[in-house]
Amino acid sequence: MSSLLSYFDQIRHQWLAPSFGWTGIEIGCHEIKMAQVRKLGSRWQLEAVWTVDHPTPYVNPNHASSEELFGWIPIDKLKSGGLSPTFENLVSLKSLFRGRNCAATLTDGIIEYRELDLPPCGVSESHAMVCSEIALEKECELEELLTECWDLLQTRPRSQASCFATVSLEKSTALRFARDLMNAGFECRALDAVPCAMARATSMAVEDGEQSVLTIDLGYQQATLTLVKQGQPLLSRGIRSLGLVSWLESIATSFGVSMSDAQTLLFQSTGNHVEKSCENFEFSNPLQQKLGSYLQSFTVELDRTIHFASQVCRSASPTQILLMGPGTRIPGIDQALARRIGLPANIWSIDVSENLFGNQCIAAYAISAALSSLAFEAQ
Amino acid sequence: MHVNLLPSSFVWRRLARKRIRQWTLGFGCLFFLFVVANQHLVLGLWKGRCEYHALHSSIEPICELQNRQADLANQSGALLQKIKQLKVVVSPDRTTSFLGLLSQGVGADEGKIQIREFQVTVTEPTKQDLNRPKAPQSTNTEKSTKSSTAVVPDGRTTGIQYQMSMRGISTEGESISKLVDELQKSSVFPEIELRSTQERFVSERMIQEFQLEGVGHE
Numbered sequence: 001m002s003s004l005l006s007y008f009d010q011i012r013h014q015w016l017a018p019s020f021g022w023t024g025i026e027i028g029c030h031e032i033k034m035a036q037v038r039k040l041g042s043r044w045q046l047e048a049v050w051t052v053d054h055p056t057p058y059v060n061p062n063h064a065s066s067e068e069l070f071g072w073i074p075i076d077k078l079k080s081g082g083l084s085p086t087f088e089n090l091v092s093l094k095s096l097f098r099g100r101n102c103a104a105t106l107t108d109g110i111i112e113y114r115e116l117d118l119p120p121c122g123v124s125e126s127h128a129m130v131c132s133e134i135a136l137e138k139e140c141e142l143e144e145l146l147t148e149c150w151d152l153l154q155t156r157p158r159s160q161a162s163c164f165a166t167v168s169l170e171k172s173t174a175l176r177f178a179r180d181l182m183n184a185g186f187e188c189r190a191l192d193a194v195p196c197a198m199a200r201a202t203s204m205a206v207e208d209g210e211q212s213v214l215t216i217d218l219g220y221q222q223a224t225l226t227l228v229k230q231g232q233p234l235l236s237r238g239i240r241s242l243g244l245v246s247w248l249e250s251i252a253t254s255f256g257v258s259m260s261d262a263q264t265l266l267f268q269s270t271g272n273h274v275e276k277s278c279e280n281f282e283f284s285n286p287l288q289q290k291l292g293s294y295l296q297s298f299t300v301e302l303d304r305t306i307h308f309a310s311q312v313c314r315s316a317s318p319t320q321i322l323l324m325g326p327g328t329r330i331p332g333i334d335q336a337l338a339r340r341i342g343l344p345a346n347i348w349s350i351d352v353s354e355n356l357f358g359n360q361c362i363a364a365y366a367i368s369a370a371l372s373s374l375a376f377e378a379q
Numbered sequence: 380m381h382v383n384l385l386p387s388s389f390v391w392r393r394l395a396r397k398r399i400r401q402w403t404l405g406f407g408c409l410f411f412l413f414v415v416a417n418q419h420l421v422l423g424l425w426k427g428r429c430e431y432h433a434l435h436s437s438i439e440p441i442c443e444l445q446n447r448q449a450d451l452a453n454q455s456g457a458l459l460q461k462i463k464q465l466k467v468v469v470s471p472d473r474t475t476s477f478l479g480l481l482s483q484g485v486g487a488d489e490g491k492i493q494i495r496e497f498q499v500t501v502t503e504p505t506k507q508d509l510n511r512p513k514a515p516q517s518t519n520t521e522k523s524t525k526s527s528t529a530v531v532p533d534g535r536t537t538g539i540q541y542q543m544s545m546r547g548i549s550t551e552g553e554s555i556s557k558l559v560d561e562l563q564k565s566s567v568f569p570e571i572e573l574r575s576t577q578e579r580f581v582s583e584r585m586i587q588e589f590q591l592e593g594v595g596h597e
Binding site: 146148167174178179190192 | 380381382383384385386389393
């Protein structure tokens, strides 16, 4: 009977290969983003997207106002509570997406990313060494920790060591999220790491796989920079000071407005604050001045990363910048970064289904879409 | 590339659930097919049973008739048996009557006729003969039959047949015809027939041999 089922699975994969991906779910402290893609030949098409806000967000008391809606859940609370507060919303959203299967990731540093230098050895030995190293560092049992690693293909000429990227997560946290998703009607097939999802998202948007692309996920809590070549993440950095929340807090403090209003000012489609400030360095209003100073610090961090990448991955110096995440809603940020860094900068984009209505910022769903595309990679 | 940080225990449980779902679905389909096939068979049996009852109810009058006919045949057989027994007790002995007549006829002709052989055969009918329908007969024949045979109340004769055969010689042909007339006048053997006559010389004297046959019914 089992062999018969396997035979049917083979037929299903060969002849009835689904064109729809799984439901990609990006779980962050600020919101949960969901997306589903469809593969049409070699093209990708975004079929469905949705964002779920946490129902009881943490509100910064310094910027709270009577109509404050902006907020997030602290990492510890999200880890301990899982998805139970948003359970009803997720259940009702089940009908929006096709199929039960989903792939998820936890952003905002919930899945910890590290790079370790290890002496040259086999894959299994490397994995064992990485696991023990992380467990030792976090002072927890090896069985309580889930760890994965991959070779970054970086060279350390002096030490002859190999550099490994590692991602780790507490087992209890992973189980909690997987069970919550299952209770909401989704069957969690994979819990991916953000750098891998970013690499896949880059491959979806950039046709030339030989190009080295510095992909930037402008999230609320942190900005994640990942150097991608041939679909592989070669380098990744998470910079908390460049998270959107930092921008918004600064604007809200400076102008005495709420975080929600600060977000409205930052994302308003009529303005093009960043580009203007970048071109002239003569800021016509205080908002542009504020953004200009942030852009300056952003540029500094980017320069550092590019410089480091050029050193450790000489064959993979970035040739372009790809922006994704909710920060891409800031008008003109791609052009501003392109002018500052001297590399072409684009906002992540793929085809959009006619079923999607409204002026959606699809780059915010890049990681969710990449998670959805795991359905085809898993086959 | 991708990594999977799902615990292996969760993955195994998920796979187990998936397999259980598939097996359940498979068994569910089989059960459904079994139920459908069973329903089909049961429906066929039920239809057959209905048809059997309908046919049985339609032939019920015929069965009743058959039963009644069998009963009547039994009754008829019993009655015939009774009639036969009664006839043994009641019916006259024709042979004796006929011998009386014959002696009268022969004696009246002063020894011109001599009877050399006389034989009477009684034949009882079989059941098949009794059940066989009678062939239509002409009115005259019916009359003669009515007059010569006993008829039971349901219109049938008892079927007992008396067959008489007689041989003799006569010195005169006229005497033979007189004897035949005398015998025909009596109702013992209504059908008397002169079957043959033959002239012969015995001791230089011409005599006539004759043969008579008669049939009577009861």
